[in-house]
Structure formats: C-alpha cells, structure tokens
Amino acid sequence: MKHGLVLLLIGTVVLMIEGAIARVVPVRFVPDLGLLLVVAFALSVRNPGTGVLLSAYLGFVTDVFSGALLGQHVLLYIVMFGVSRFSGSRLNLRGPLPQSLFVAVLAVFQSGALWALTAFFVVSSGVGLVHPTDVLPYALITGLVAPFVSEGVVRLMARMDDDEGSKPLMDLTPPQFLA
C-alpha cells in the first residue's frame, strides 16, 4: 500500500516536472516519462493488480496534463502495462539494449494507437496523420531513457523494501510485569 502511494506520488510529480520542461525543450525530444514508468512498473512491481492501478492512475494524470480526452491514456497505459508484463515474462528485457529496443517499438505502437483513438472520437475535425518524422525521434529518445527509468524504479522499490524490512513488524518484547 505504502509502496503504491509513494510510486503514485512520484509519478504525479514527474509528469508535472515533465510539463514544465516541455515548455523549453521541443516536445518531440522529451521522453514519454508516463510510458517509461508504466513499462518500469510492469517489469518490477510484484502484484499485477497494483501495477494495473498505478498505470491507470498515470494515464489519468497524463490525460489531465495533456490535450487528450479524459480516459485516452488510461486505456492505453493499461494495454501498455499488459503488453510489457507479458513480454517481460516471455523475453529477456533486463538488459539496457533489449529494454531500449522494446520501449522504442512500444512508443511507436502507442503513437499509432493514440492517433487511432483520437481519430475515432474526434472524427469531425479530420485529425491529421502522425508523421514518421515526429514518431522516430520521440521513440528513439524514449527508448534511450528507458533503462535509466527502469533502474531508478527498481532501486526505489528495493530501498522501500529495505526500509520496510528494518522496522520490526510487531513489538514482541514481553511487558515488564511478565518478565
């Protein structure tokens, strides 16, 4: 529970900071930190239920901080979590290179899915196609940053586990009058 809340808070603050940085850095060169956190959760969170809830929450925060419809990223991040979790159980995604490649492919897939959802729900405005020249730098940057985010999440969780382990779960010393 505590782990989940900490990750939830960190995810929220990270997305807020990303929004502030995107003001000065061209947006296609900013890695998709929401997607990166979802992949990192899929590969490191033990309970898949917690992972799904965290991903859905991150999707919700992304929807609030972006021009997307409320629910668009929620849906996508749940799918991304499922794909990452399944791939993580079948493929070796522990190394930096496979992880980068996997996330880059996932970023391209997410761009297509996001465009399809927007086109489906906002048909009247005739949404323009996502150009490969926009997708490729975004996928590349997101893929490059993936191992660092994943490592950060793993370390954070290990640290929280350590803190949890160092505390006694229950005070087992008998009361004075029984000693």
Next chain:
Amino acid sequence: MAEFHSRARLTLLVVALVGVATVSMVVDRRAFRDGERDLPVWAGPLLDAAVPIQKAVSWPIDSMRNAWSNYLALVGVRAENVQLRSEKAWLEEQNLQLREALVAGGRLERIAAMREAFEVPMLPTELVGRDVSPWFQSVLLDRGRADGVRSGMPVISDDGLVGLVVATSYTAAKTKLLLDRQTAIDGTVQRSRARGIVRGQGSDELQFEFVARGGDVQVGDLVITSGLGGVYPKGLLIGEVTRVSELGSKLLRTAVLSPAVDFGRLEQAFVMLRRGPVMELLYSIETGDEDRVAANEEQSP
C-alpha cells in the same frame, strides 16, 4: 483455487478500468463539443497542484532565458531605437491622416461607440506548463475559475491568436493551441478576403484549406480569424502564408501558414473573458452595423 480467484479479480479490475476509461472518453468528448469542460472535482486539484510546482521548475529556466535574451536585446538597441523613432513619426502622420479622413466621412464617433460596445476584458496569464504528450498541443495557464476563466474563451498574445481554453480548474486553465491536430478555425486572408479553414498539424506549421475557385492566396498574405462560428472574435492574426500548393483542377487548395505566435517562446498570454455565444451576439450586432453603414452609403449621392 487461490490463483484462480486472484486471476479473476485481476480480470475484473482490468475490465472495470477499461469500461470507466471508455465511458470517460465519450462523456469528455460530449462535454468538449458542448463547450462546457470544467474538470471534475477529483481531477481539478491535480491541475491546481501543478501550477506552483511547474512555476518552481520554470523559474530558474525562465530566469536564465530572460537574462540571455535581455543581453541580446541590448546589442544593437541604439540602431533599433533610431529606426523605431522614424517609424513612430511615420505612423503618427498616417494616423492623423486616417483620422482626418474618418472625421470627414462622419464615421469616427460611430466607430468609437462600436469599440466601446465590443471591448472585451482581457486577463493576463502566465504559461506554466506544456502538454506532456507529444501528440497533443496544449498549455497550462496559471489562472482558472477563481479569476473568471471558463472553457471556450479565446487566448491571445500580443503577436496573435494562441488558442482556446478547453478545461478549467479553480486556479488553472488548460488551453488547446492552434497547432493541435484537433483545432480547426475559420480564417480569412486579410488582403483578398478569401476564406478557408485553418487546421493544426501537430507541428510548427498550420494548414489553410480554401476553395480553389476565387481563392486568391499568395505567399506573404496574412490570415486572420473570420469571426464565423462564434468562438473566436474577428480580426485576430493567425499567421502568414509561406507556401501555396498548386493542385490544378482540385476544388480545394491548401496553403501552409507560419503561426504569428512563436509558441516555443510563449510565456504570457491574455484570456478574452467572453465566451462563444457572447462573441456570436457581438458579431451579429457588428454585421448589422456594417449593413446599416452599407445602406447609408448606398443612399448617399
């Protein structure tokens, strides 16, 4: 058995979340179309919380950027000053001549009265954050419902049109930029009055679609809002034509516009504190007035 229960619970959770997300998209789309998109009570606080955090992150970046641009601005300021003085003198003379012409035509008082009637209160705002998704173009402004900002209000800068407020919380407002793929605005070429639709491309350029027959559009033309649709007021600068496509017999032609506003450097903007229906009303009055003027001109010898 325990594993089966665990899997069933997980499936149920995923199905429930997917259902909620889908319903949320449908509801949000409807709210957006109706022009009422104040964020729900459980979503608004996120935007409110983001404003101070994003301001804190932006402050050192903006300070450095401003220091550098101020230094650059000092270089060559003397030459620029001389040029501006001469331009000012020329403009003052032009202004005087135009006023004279208007007074002679007896229209100055009427125009002054119209301007007072159409004056829209402006709220200065600061841009604190940008879209976290590269596929959408929106910004977060540091003023919200507490300052009277509502969904559907146009946002401008001193250079031209910025976008439209699409969602508000108590202290923040999300604004969809012109550049967004979902944006479509009715525009007019200032020189030839050719009309068309300006669409965002998700990049730094806009697309202007106009009817080929009679659509006189040239490179360098300025495109302004037409005021039709009742969302944006008439006459706001959208951008400049940089390229015109030559498509021969096709009915629709397109031109590429460079937006008047430099969105990469945008730090402050103004929210026009009147929404669509009011704008529509204003323009129906304006149209009536233009008709009256035209009728008077026809009657006069």
